[in-house]
Amino acid sequence: MNTNDDTILTLKALADPIRLSILEFLWDPVSDVFRTEEGICAGDIVDFLDVSQPTVSHHMKILSAAGLVEAEKRGQRVYYECITERMDGVIRYLERYRQPTTPSLLDR
Secondary structure, X not given: OOHHHHHHHHHHHHOOHHHHHHHHHXXXXXXXXXXXXXXXXXXXXXXXXXXXXXXXXHHHHHHHXXXXXXXXXXXXXXXXXXXXXXXXXXXXXXXXXXXXXXXXXXXX
């Protein structure tokens, strides 16, 4: 997958309100209330967001495929952590729209 494909995949993953809520939960210090030595598991996300376990699994699969979270199965539970490197690529991609290199169509 090239950089554009990675960026598109990441932006698609970020385009869903539930997935954004999951990422905010994983990044937010409030998640420390749920975090154990093992980390944060899917059940913690279910409890915090008040959504079903299949819903969380569906969204976590998309976030994992987009490279935004890392999943680790330990026993019966799956634990999740955020991966921030992919966000750096998205930020760089979006940054180019702050100062376009070509004149706007409106300027013509």
